[in-house]
Amino acid sequence: xxxxxxxxxxxxxxxxxxxxxxxxxxxxxxxxxxxxxxxxxxxxxxxxxxxxxxxxxxxxxxxxxxxxxxxxxxxxxxxxxxxxxxxxxxxxxxxxxxxxxxxxxxxxxxxxxxxxxxxxxxxxxxxxxxxxxxxxxxxxxxxxxxxxxxxxxxxxxxxxxxxxxxxxxxxxxx
Amino acid sequence: xxxxxxxxxxxxxxxxxxxxxxxxxxxxxxxxxxxxxxxxxxxxxxxxxxxxxxxxxxxxxxxxxxxxxxxxxxxxxxxxxxxxxxxxxxxxx
Numbered sequence: 001x002x003x004x005x006x007x008x009x010x011x012x013x014x015x016x017x018x019x020x021x022x023x024x025x026x027x028x029x030x031x032x033x034x035x036x037x038x039x040x041x042x043x044x045x046x047x048x049x050x051x052x053x054x055x056x057x058x059x060x061x062x063x064x065x066x067x068x069x070x071x072x073x074x075x076x077x078x079x080x081x082x083x084x085x086x087x088x089x090x091x092x093x094x095x096x097x098x099x100x101x102x103x104x105x106x107x108x109x110x111x112x113x114x115x116x117x118x119x120x121x122x123x124x125x126x127x128x129x130x131x132x133x134x135x136x137x138x139x140x141x142x143x144x145x146x147x148x149x150x151x152x153x154x155x156x157x158x159x160x161x162x163x164x165x166x167x168x169x170x171x172x173x174x
Numbered sequence: 175x176x177x178x179x180x181x182x183x184x185x186x187x188x189x190x191x192x193x194x195x196x197x198x199x200x201x202x203x204x205x206x207x208x209x210x211x212x213x214x215x216x217x218x219x220x221x222x223x224x225x226x227x228x229x230x231x232x233x234x235x236x237x238x239x240x241x242x243x244x245x246x247x248x249x250x251x252x253x254x255x256x257x258x259x260x261x262x263x264x265x266x267x
Contacts, residue, residue: 009195009196012195012213012216012217015192016195016216019191019195021187022184023228023229024228025184026180027225027229027240027241028237030184031241032180032184032241033244034185036188071178071181074179074185078182078183078185078187079188079192080185081186082185082186082187082188082189082191083192083193083198084189085190087193099199100201100266102200102204118266118267120264121260121261121264122261123261124264125258125265125267127257128260130254131254132250132251132258133245133254139244141218141222141225144222145222145229146226146244148245149246149251150244151244153251153252154252154254154255157251157253157254157256157258158255158256158259159259161258161259161260162207162262165207165260165264166207166208174208
């Protein structure tokens with residue numbers, strides 16, 4: 001058992017089974033569909049309340065994603081801790097400014113380039129998730145498991161734009 | 175209070191599973207859009223299958239109720255997904 005926990009990488013089928021069980025427990029015990037993107041919106045609302053209260057009074061923050069320390073924020077906090085423990089157990093944990101070998105090989109080791117793309121990509125991710133009503137976890141999996149049409153529209157759209165984006169970035173290296 | 179603590183534990187399992195699947199790594203995410211490593215899809219579909227079967231089994235036995243299902247609004251889901259895909263392929267998260 002310990003050996004399994006110390007492995008750097010599990011088969012996606014094993015890890016997927018674990019996550020599936022996490023979803024079942026979460027829904028069975030608390031009726032919560034786990035998600036990641038909602039927490040950022042809750043926290044964003046809190047920040048808006050602090051620095052520009054008028055902005056926090058719009059329809060979105062009032063009715064769709066109320067600001068506050070919600071269960072989604074707690075899940076996000078748990079994700080950090082869980083991933084940290086998992087990486088520490090396997091010795092996979094490293095602090096790096098440009099962490100990925102594939103990125104370095106293709107785009108070079110320039111820190112600003114990676115961080116700029118990360119920052120802009122992060123904005124798009126969160127903005128898109130806000131419009132769609134969830135991200136890969138809360139909508140694609142959390143909706144897909146109930147065969148909600150929204151989940152499959154989202155997954156399809158994600159690939160429709162993701163594939164050309166990757167192609168444009170990699171070009172001949174695609 | 176219980177709910178908050180429970181959410182933290184759920185998040186722990188969530189983060190643990192994703193890290194073990196290698197989904198914290200840029201190349202894992204972007205390579206699914208290059209069709210060179212489909213781990214993300216295998217992982218997602220396994221999660222879907224397991225959670226689907228488990229939840230509906232428990233529901234059919236009358237043990238649990240189903241939560242509110244993410245609403246469908248075609249244009250929003252579609253445009254949101256399109257924007258999300260660009261971010262996902264670029265940032266790799």
